[in-house]
Amino acid sequence: xxxxxxxxxxxxxxxxxxxxxxxxxxxxxxxxxxxxxxxxxxxxxxxxxxxxxxxxxxxxxxxxxxxxxxxxxxxxxxxxxxxxxxxxxxxxxxxxxxxxxxxxxxxxxxxxxxxxxxxxxxxxxxxxxxxxxxxxxxxxxxxxxxxxxxxxxxxxxxxxxxxxxxxxxxxxxxxxxxxxxxxxxxxxxxxxxxxxxxxxxxxxxxxxxxxxxxxxxxxxxxxxxxxxxxxxxxxxxxxxxxxxxxxxxxxxxxxxxxxxxxxxxxxxxxxxxxxxxxxxxxxxxxxxxxxxxxxxxxxxxxxxxxxxxxxxxxxxxxxxxxxxxxxxxxxxxxxxxxxxxxxxxxxxxxxxxxxxxxxxxxxxxxxxxxxxxxxxxxxxxxxxxxxxxxxxxxxxxxxxxxxxxxxxxxxxxxxxxxxxxxxxxxxxxxxxxxxxxxxxxxxxxxxxxxxxxxxxxxxxxxxxxxxxxxxxxxxxxxxxxxxxxxxxxxxxxxxxxxxxxxxxxxxxxxxxxxxxxxxxxxxxxxxxxxxxxxxxxxxxxxxxxxxxxxxxx
Numbered sequence: 001x002x003x004x005x006x007x008x009x010x011x012x013x014x015x016x017x018x019x020x021x022x023x024x025x026x027x028x029x030x031x032x033x034x035x036x037x038x039x040x041x042x043x044x045x046x047x048x049x050x051x052x053x054x055x056x057x058x059x060x061x062x063x064x065x066x067x068x069x070x071x072x073x074x075x076x077x078x079x080x081x082x083x084x085x086x087x088x089x090x091x092x093x094x095x096x097x098x099x100x101x102x103x104x105x106x107x108x109x110x111x112x113x114x115x116x117x118x119x120x121x122x123x124x125x126x127x128x129x130x131x132x133x134x135x136x137x138x139x140x141x142x143x144x145x146x147x148x149x150x151x152x153x154x155x156x157x158x159x160x161x162x163x164x165x166x167x168x169x170x171x172x173x174x175x176x177x178x179x180x181x182x183x184x185x186x187x188x189x190x191x192x193x194x195x196x197x198x199x200x201x202x203x204x205x206x207x208x209x210x211x212x213x214x215x216x217x218x219x220x221x222x223x224x225x226x227x228x229x230x231x232x233x234x235x236x237x238x239x240x241x242x243x244x245x246x247x248x249x250x251x252x253x254x255x256x257x258x259x260x261x262x263x264x265x266x267x268x269x270x271x272x273x274x275x276x277x278x279x280x281x282x283x284x285x286x287x288x289x290x291x292x293x294x295x296x297x298x299x300x301x302x303x304x305x306x307x308x309x310x311x312x313x314x315x316x317x318x319x320x321x322x323x324x325x326x327x328x329x330x331x332x333x334x335x336x337x338x339x340x341x342x343x344x345x346x347x348x349x350x351x352x353x354x355x356x357x358x359x360x361x362x363x364x365x366x367x368x369x370x371x372x373x374x375x376x377x378x379x380x381x382x383x384x385x386x387x388x389x390x391x392x393x394x395x396x397x398x399x400x401x402x403x404x405x406x407x408x409x410x411x412x413x414x415x416x417x418x419x420x421x422x423x424x425x426x427x428x429x430x431x432x433x434x435x436x437x438x439x440x441x442x443x444x445x446x447x448x449x450x451x452x453x454x455x456x457x458x459x460x461x462x463x464x465x466x467x468x469x470x471x472x473x474x475x476x477x478x479x480x481x482x483x484x485x486x487x488x489x490x491x492x493x494x495x496x497x498x499x500x501x502x503x504x505x506x507x508x509x510x511x512x513x514x515x516x517x518x519x520x521x522x523x524x525x526x527x528x529x530x531x532x533x534x535x536x537x538x539x540x541x542x543x544x545x546x547x548x549x550x551x552x553x
């Protein structure tokens with residue numbers, strides 16, 4: 001419920017605070033007094049985009065602040081999800097400056113415009129001529145039927161599933177595309193794997209193989225070097241004999257000399273071991289066959305060719321490339337399996353969707369008779385006793401976001417004339433009364449937010465206007481209703497009456513808002529009937545209109 005609205009520096013409003021009651025509130029005033037400005041301020045604080053031309057004094061900021069009463073426990077969830085402090089009397093504020101800067105707050109916490117609008121859409125609905133036009137839209141007609149029938153709760157569950165199914169369908173398409181692309185390169189990848197497999201990279205160390213090949217190609221030089229080592233050490237008067245002769249020739253009993261002698265002796269042993277190792281290597285070396293050498297050469301040539309082909313610098317890099325090709329093949333298999341799982345899940349959800357869509361369709365059809373009856377009865381109270389309303393169903397072959405039904409609202413206001421689509425059969429005034437009837441039926445079935453009717457009574461008068469006022473008052477018993485009206489019959493039904501007046505001070509125009517007491521209401525309603533000069537007959541009629549109104553505050 002909207003409890004208070006405070007507006008500063010907005011169009012004709014310099015600084016105004018309006019306190020609103022529950023039930024049915026009427027707002028009246030002459031054309032141009034500022035009623036539409038009030039709506040503009042409300043739209044601003046509830047998240048609509050700012051029109052910076054409304055800033056009255058460009059050197060000051062425009063501020064619109066609303067106090068909204070939120071009592072339902074469901075609001076706690078909303079505030080928790082958005083990390084906001086929850087207060088039963090929540091304050092929302094919007095500030096704009098001529099520089100183009102805009103700020104939004106909920107309980108003094110800065111919020112995005114989108115979040116402000118999300119809250120606004122849930123607490124207040126402004127019904128204007130634009131929304132009456134929406135009644136001609138078939139998706140809007142279906143939404144109304146869902147709310148009236150109670151199917152809207154199941155539709156929410158359905159839409160969550162439908163969105164999940166859409167995501168799965170998109171995932172299936174993407175997987176199929178990737179699989180198709182991978183299949184195009186699969187033969188190429190298999191060939192690369194087969195070719196690299198011939199290298200036996202997990203078994204052969206090509207660095208060792210290269211060293212082996214180089215050794216074989218230098219075999220004579222290596223054998224000559226080994227022979228030279230053996231001969232230089234082991235032959236008579238060779239290095240070993242000379243070192244041992246030196247050791248034997250030293251007879252001095254000197255500590256330092258003895259240390260050097262020990263080192264010479266150790267060197268002789270090391271030299272002897274070197275000769276032994278060289279001789280062993282000579283014994284192991286065999287004459288390599290040409291065939292073996294050719295095999296080594298072919299392996300190394302193929303290895304180097306693969307390095308060049310794949311722009312690799314080492315065996316390790318070739319191994320990584322080989323693993324990459326294997327991964328591509330494995331990915332194909334994984335994608336195929338993933339596709340099967342996603343398709344299976346998609347099919348399961350589709351089955352759920354079909355079952356839920358069928359339940360929703362049955363709910364709609366079971367409620368449509370009662371809905372039509374309620375609307376026809378309400379229209380009759382608005383002096384449309386011959387009006388007929390029907391919801392025509394069309395079964396859809398493919399499920400959409402609302403289920404398996406397409407619905408069309410049929411209407412006629414003339415006896416003996418078959419109902420036709422509402423976009424072809426209803427005038428503007430009839431659409432307004434039809435929409436009001438729908439809102440009235442809704443108010444008795446579900447808890448609606450505050451609704452503001454912007455001249456819902458345009459184009460009617462007399463007894464019809466009286467009935468509209470009574471209907472709005474009746475709706476006000478269950479919810480907060482605010483109506484901007486030019487009709488005294490409607491104005492007389494309000495629990496609270498706010499008058500918008502335009503004043504001129506110091507060559508400047510101002511809009512002001514006055515909450516009228518009983519006497520003020522009599523004068524205002526009389527003026528609405530007789531014009532600027534109030535005559536006694538108009539005053540008496542106004543008082544009579546208010547006689548049966550229990551709200552004479």
